[in-house]
Amino acid sequence: MRIISVRLDDYKKKLSELLQHRVEESMAEIDEVVENVILNIQKDGDKALIEYTQKFDGVLLDKIQVEEGEINAAWEAVSDEFKEILDKARKNIWSYHEKQRQNSWMDFDGEIILGQKVTPIESVGMYVPGGKAAYPSTVLMNGIPAKIAGVERLVMVTPPGKDGKVNPYILAAAKLTGVDEIYKVGGAQSIAALAFGTETILPVNKIVGPGNIYVARAKKKVFGVVDIDMIAGPSEICILADESARPAYIAADLLSQAEHDEMASSILITQSYSLAEKVKLALEDQIASLDRVQIIRKAIEKNSAVYVPEDVETAVAMINDIAPEHLEVMTVNPFEILPKIKNAGAIFLGHFSPEPLGDYFAGPNHTLPTNGTAKFSSPLGVEDFVKKSSVIYYSKTALSQVKDEIESFALHEGLTAHANSIKVRFLP
Amino acid sequence: MRIISVRLDDYKKKLSELLQHRVEESMAEIDEVVENVILNIQKDGDKALIEYTQKFDGVLLDKIQVEEGEINAAWEAVSDEFKEILDKARKNIWSYHEKQRQNSWMDFDGEIILGQKVTPIESVGMYVPGGKAAYPSTVLMNGIPAKIAGVERLVMVTPPGKDGKVNPYILAAAKLTGVDEIYKVGGAQSIAALAFGTETILPVNKIVGPGNIYVARAKKKVFGVVDIDMIAGPSEICILADESARPAYIAADLLSQAEHDEMASSILITQSYSLAEKVKLALEDQIASLDRVQIIRKAIEKNSAVYVPEDVETAVAMINDIAPEHLEVMTVNPFEILPKIKNAGAIFLGHFSPEPLGDYFAGPNHTLPTNGTAKFSSPLGVEDFVKKSSVIYYSKTALSQVKDEIESFALHEGLTAHANSIKVRFLP
The missing domain is CATH 3.40.50.1980 (Nitrogenase molybdenum iron protein domain)
Known part of the structure; x- marks a missing residue:
C-alpha cells in the first residue's frame, strides 16, 4: 500500500x-449477447427462458416459479439462530427506512388547491445474484424499502443452482421480506422477462438489484421501458x-x-x-x-x-x-x-x-452510489419505489384572475392553442 | 378524431x-454523429465547441460565455409587462417547489445515531433550446427547483441565433431565476462540454432540460459520468x-x-x-x-x-x-x-x-414524465437537485451488543474480512 x-x-x-x-471498458461484445437474449425472450417467452437457464445455469427447469413447498423447505433448512439474526436485521432496516416515507400533501390558497400525490410504483422486479455472491442481505436491502413504499407486486428473480434449487438463505430472506413472486431465472434473460413479460412472468415497472456485467448491461438496455436503480460500478x-x-x-x-x-x-x-x-x-x-x-x-x-x-x-x-x-x-x-x-x-x-x-x-441501505456517483446519487431508499403526481385545482374565479397573464405568456412562446384553452373559458 | x-x-x-x-426508431446514425461530437469536445475543448457552433448554428463566436452586457441588454429589451408576468410565474413556481424541500434528519436510540443527510448537487447544467422552441418557461421550470435545492453552480447552455445572440426572453428568465453562468452553445456539443468540461466551461454533476434528438441522445450517452433528468418522449x-x-x-x-x-x-x-x-x-x-x-x-x-x-x-x-x-x-x-x-x-x-x-x-413543474413513464417517474422537482448520504454512529457499547450477530451474518455470506472488522474491535 x-x-x-x-x-x-x-x-x-x-x-x-x-x-x-x-473505467468502463468497451462493452460491444457483451452488449451483442445481451441484445440477442432480450430479443429471444421477447419472441419466445418462457421457452427461451428455459433454454437460457439450461445453457447458462446448467439445469433444465420444468417450472420457472419457485413454489410454496420449496420456500418452506428452505425455511426449515436454515438454522433458527440465523433466522433470528435475519429477523433482527429486517427490523432495523424496516425501522430506518420507515422514516423515509413521504406523504402526499395539499396546499390551499383562496380558491386554489395545489398538491403532490405520492403513489407506490405498482410492480417491481428484484434481481438477486446466485452462486458465490448469493447474499440474503441483498434481498432485505432491496425488498424492504419496496414493501414500505407500498409496492403491490414485488417479484424476485434469481438463478438456480445446478440442482435446480434456489439458495435457501435467499429464500428465507425473501419469505421474511414478504416477496410476492419468486422465479428461478437469472442473467440478462431474467431482466428481459421482467421488462417485457413472458407467459409466466408478468412485466414490472421497475427493476432493482445487483448483478454481473450481463445483468447490468441488460438493465441499461431496458431502461426507459422500465425504470432501473443505479448501475453499480x-x-x-x-x-x-x-x-x-x-x-x-x-x-x-x-x-x-x-x-x-x-x-x-x-x-x-x-x-x-x-x-x-x-x-x-x-x-x-x-x-x-x-x-x-x-x-x-x-x-x-x-x-x-x-x-x-x-x-x-x-x-x-x-x-x-x-x-x-x-x-x-x-x-x-x-x-x-x-x-x-x-x-x-x-x-x-x-x-x-x-x-x-x-x-x-x-x-440504512447497503445499496449505495459507487465510483464517484455519490456526487449526484443517493442510497437506495423508499423514494425509489414511489413516484409523484402534481395536483392542480383552480376555481373559475381563481382562473379569471390570472387568465390574461397566462394568455400573454403563451403568446410570447408562440403557442396560440395554449392561449385559446384559457380564452375559450371566458368567451362572452 | x-x-x-x-x-x-x-x-x-x-x-x-x-x-x-x-416507439423509438433506430438511432444508429444519430448516435454515430453524437459520439463523434462528444469525442471531439473531449479532445479539442473550446476550439471544437466554436467549430460546431459555426457549423450547426451558422455563427462564429469569439466568446462562448454570455456576458453581463448582453444579459442586461436583453433585460431592457423585454417589455415591463412581460417581465412582471415572468416574475409572477417565478413566485408561484418558487412557492410550490419550496414545499418539496427535504430536511436532513437524525434519530437517536440509546447510544446509536442514525440519520440521512440531504446535500445539494454541487453543479448543474441546464439545456434550453433555441430557435422556435426557445421558451422562457423552460428556464423557470428547470432553474427554480435547482436554486431552491441549493445548487451552488447553475449553468445554462443555449444555442445562439444567427446574429450570435441569445433569445432575450431566455436571458430575462435566466436573470430572474438567478442562473450563475450562461454559455451560447447548443446541441450535443454543449452536453459534452457540460459533462467533460472545456477550457471555458467547468464540468457539472448533472444535466437537465429538454432538447432535440441530438441533445437527448447525447444526454443518454453521458449518463453515468453525470446524472441526467428524464429523456422526454x-x-x-x-x-x-x-x-x-x-x-x-x-x-x-x-x-x-x-x-x-x-x-x-x-x-x-x-x-x-x-x-x-x-x-x-x-x-x-x-x-x-x-x-x-x-x-x-x-x-x-x-x-x-x-x-x-x-x-x-x-x-x-x-x-x-x-x-x-x-x-x-x-x-x-x-x-x-x-x-x-x-x-x-x-x-x-x-x-x-x-x-x-x-x-x-x-x-407545479411542467417537466413531466411522458410516454407512459409516469408509471415509475415523477415531475421534475427539488429532489432531483439533492442527494442523500446515510449517517451511522454506534458507540462501543452499542456495537458490542450486536457484534455476534454481525459476525455471524458476514460468515453466512462467506465474507471473513467483514467478520474480522467487527472481531478486531473486541479482541482481548
Missing part, C-alpha cells in the same frame, strides 16, 4: 492517477483518521472493502505519517487470516493508497472529490467533520461504526 | 393500437369527462397538447357518446383559428381518439395504463376520482384547471 503526500493544489492529479484506470471505502484511531481497526475496515472485488478501492486519508506506517503493518498482520487473500492483495496493491494531506481542508476536498461509497470518519470528534462532507454514500462516524455494521445490520 | 368504445377486457388492445407506433393529454363538461373546453385542451408535436397524443375518455360527438364538432370549430394547424391535424388524426368505456372502472384502468403526462378530470366531482389515479404526471381537476395553467403559471 503506497503512502502518498498531497497538497490542495495536487490532490486531484494524484487521486486520478490512482482511480482513472477503473467498482466500490470504495475511504477512511479519514487522526491519531485517536487504532491502526488495527483501520486495517480491518480497509480489508473488508478489498475483499469484495479486485477493482475495489480502499483509501486512508490521514495527516499522520506515523499512523500510515502502523496501518501498513496492521494490514500485513491481518491479511493472512482471511479467506479471499488474492482478491484482497490485488485491490490493495492496484487501487488503494494512504494519502497524507497537508491540512484538513485538503483532506475534506479529497473526500468530496472521491465521493466514496463508504466513508468512515475515525477522528476525536467525527461530528465536526460531518457538515463538511458533501459527497458520500454512507458516512460511518467514530471508532465503533465499521462499514460491515452498515452492510447487514444497522438499518 | 375516432370514437372507439372499450370494455375492461379489450381496452389494453385498443389503446396499444393507438399508441404502439409512437412523445407527450400526452388525457381528459376524463362527464356531461357536466363543456365540449368547447375539452376541445381547446386537446388542441393545446396537439400543438406541441405531431407525435403528441390527445385522448378523451367519456362514457357519453353525445359529449364525444359535440367535442368532435368543437375541435373543427376551433382549429381554424390556430397557428400550428398542420401539426395539430396530424397529432389529432394519427395519435388521438375519444374512448367510450362501459363503466368508470374501465375509464380509470385506461388512465392508469396510459399513465398520461397530463390528466384533466372534468367531472361533477373530480376529487372523488383522485384517489383512484395511480399513474399521471400532473392531474388537473375541474373545469377551470386547463393544462396551460400548469405549463406556465400555477407553480
Whole structure:
C-alpha cells in the first residue's frame, strides 16, 4: 500500500492517477449477447427462458416459479439462530427506512388547491445474484424499502443452482421480506422477462438489484421501458483518521472493502505519517487470516493508497472529490467533520461504526452510489419505489384572475392553442 | 378524431393500437454523429465547441460565455409587462417547489445515531433550446427547483441565433431565476462540454432540460459520468369527462397538447357518446383559428381518439395504463376520482384547471414524465437537485451488543474480512 503526500493544489492529479484506470471498458461484445437474449425472450417467452437457464445455469427447469413447498423447505433448512439474526436485521432496516416515507400533501390558497400525490410504483422486479455472491442481505436491502413504499407486486428473480434449487438463505430472506413472486431465472434473460413479460412472468415497472456485467448491461438496455436503480460500478471505502484511531481497526475496515472485488478501492486519508506506517503493518498482520487473500492483495496493491494531506481542508476536498461509497470518519470528534462532507454514500462516524455494521445490520441501505456517483446519487431508499403526481385545482374565479397573464405568456412562446384553452373559458 | 368504445377486457388492445407506433426508431446514425461530437469536445475543448457552433448554428463566436452586457441588454429589451408576468410565474413556481424541500434528519436510540443527510448537487447544467422552441418557461421550470435545492453552480447552455445572440426572453428568465453562468452553445456539443468540461466551461454533476434528438441522445450517452433528468418522449393529454363538461373546453385542451408535436397524443375518455360527438364538432370549430394547424391535424388524426368505456372502472384502468403526462378530470366531482389515479404526471381537476395553467403559471413543474413513464417517474422537482448520504454512529457499547450477530451474518455470506472488522474491535 503506497503512502502518498498531497497538497490542495495536487490532490486531484494524484487521486486520478490512482482511480482513472477503473473505467468502463468497451462493452460491444457483451452488449451483442445481451441484445440477442432480450430479443429471444421477447419472441419466445418462457421457452427461451428455459433454454437460457439450461445453457447458462446448467439445469433444465420444468417450472420457472419457485413454489410454496420449496420456500418452506428452505425455511426449515436454515438454522433458527440465523433466522433470528435475519429477523433482527429486517427490523432495523424496516425501522430506518420507515422514516423515509413521504406523504402526499395539499396546499390551499383562496380558491386554489395545489398538491403532490405520492403513489407506490405498482410492480417491481428484484434481481438477486446466485452462486458465490448469493447474499440474503441483498434481498432485505432491496425488498424492504419496496414493501414500505407500498409496492403491490414485488417479484424476485434469481438463478438456480445446478440442482435446480434456489439458495435457501435467499429464500428465507425473501419469505421474511414478504416477496410476492419468486422465479428461478437469472442473467440478462431474467431482466428481459421482467421488462417485457413472458407467459409466466408478468412485466414490472421497475427493476432493482445487483448483478454481473450481463445483468447490468441488460438493465441499461431496458431502461426507459422500465425504470432501473443505479448501475453499480467498482466500490470504495475511504477512511479519514487522526491519531485517536487504532491502526488495527483501520486495517480491518480497509480489508473488508478489498475483499469484495479486485477493482475495489480502499483509501486512508490521514495527516499522520506515523499512523500510515502502523496501518501498513496492521494490514500485513491481518491479511493472512482471511479467506479471499488474492482478491484482497490485488485491490490493495492496484487501487488503494494512504494519502497524507497537508491540512484538513485538503483532506475534506479529497473526500468530496472521491465521493466514496463508504466513508468512515475515525477522528476525536467525527461530528465536526460531518457538515463538511458533501459527497458520500454512507458516512460511518467514530471508532465503533465499521462499514460491515452498515452492510447487514444497522438499518440504512447497503445499496449505495459507487465510483464517484455519490456526487449526484443517493442510497437506495423508499423514494425509489414511489413516484409523484402534481395536483392542480383552480376555481373559475381563481382562473379569471390570472387568465390574461397566462394568455400573454403563451403568446410570447408562440403557442396560440395554449392561449385559446384559457380564452375559450371566458368567451362572452 | 375516432370514437372507439372499450370494455375492461379489450381496452389494453385498443389503446396499444393507438399508441404502439409512437416507439423509438433506430438511432444508429444519430448516435454515430453524437459520439463523434462528444469525442471531439473531449479532445479539442473550446476550439471544437466554436467549430460546431459555426457549423450547426451558422455563427462564429469569439466568446462562448454570455456576458453581463448582453444579459442586461436583453433585460431592457423585454417589455415591463412581460417581465412582471415572468416574475409572477417565478413566485408561484418558487412557492410550490419550496414545499418539496427535504430536511436532513437524525434519530437517536440509546447510544446509536442514525440519520440521512440531504446535500445539494454541487453543479448543474441546464439545456434550453433555441430557435422556435426557445421558451422562457423552460428556464423557470428547470432553474427554480435547482436554486431552491441549493445548487451552488447553475449553468445554462443555449444555442445562439444567427446574429450570435441569445433569445432575450431566455436571458430575462435566466436573470430572474438567478442562473450563475450562461454559455451560447447548443446541441450535443454543449452536453459534452457540460459533462467533460472545456477550457471555458467547468464540468457539472448533472444535466437537465429538454432538447432535440441530438441533445437527448447525447444526454443518454453521458449518463453515468453525470446524472441526467428524464429523456422526454412523445407527450400526452388525457381528459376524463362527464356531461357536466363543456365540449368547447375539452376541445381547446386537446388542441393545446396537439400543438406541441405531431407525435403528441390527445385522448378523451367519456362514457357519453353525445359529449364525444359535440367535442368532435368543437375541435373543427376551433382549429381554424390556430397557428400550428398542420401539426395539430396530424397529432389529432394519427395519435388521438375519444374512448367510450362501459363503466368508470374501465375509464380509470385506461388512465392508469396510459399513465398520461397530463390528466384533466372534468367531472361533477373530480376529487372523488383522485384517489383512484395511480399513474399521471400532473392531474388537473375541474373545469377551470386547463393544462396551460400548469405549463406556465400555477407553480407545479411542467417537466413531466411522458410516454407512459409516469408509471415509475415523477415531475421534475427539488429532489432531483439533492442527494442523500446515510449517517451511522454506534458507540462501543452499542456495537458490542450486536457484534455476534454481525459476525455471524458476514460468515453466512462467506465474507471473513467483514467478520474480522467487527472481531478486531473486541479482541482481548
